[in-house]
Amino acid sequence: MEHISGELLSAALAVTGGLGVSGLVRTWIRHRTRLQTERERSVRTAARAAGLARLARRPGTVRIDERDTDGHRVVELRGPSATTSRDAA
Secondary structure, three states, X not given: OHHHHHHHHHHHHHHHHHHHHHHHHHHHHHHHHHHHHHHHHHXXXXXXXXXXXXXXXXXXXXXXXXXXXXXXXXXXXXXXOOOOHHHHO
């Protein structure tokens, strides 16, 4: 009887340890995935800002219709206009 209870105890400890390790692995994977997602989002934001800066320098009007995880936006950019001395004052 002691032999069986000792095996059950060691099996229970092995299962508990395995569950703990699997929980740590899942947490680590979730953390790495979140970091990668944030890194990609910041790179996309920087690229979008650079593209918008180039578009803003163009003459004329540019209309941007953007849909992403944040929602839907419509942005109109009017190019640089010539200012007169009266406007500058």
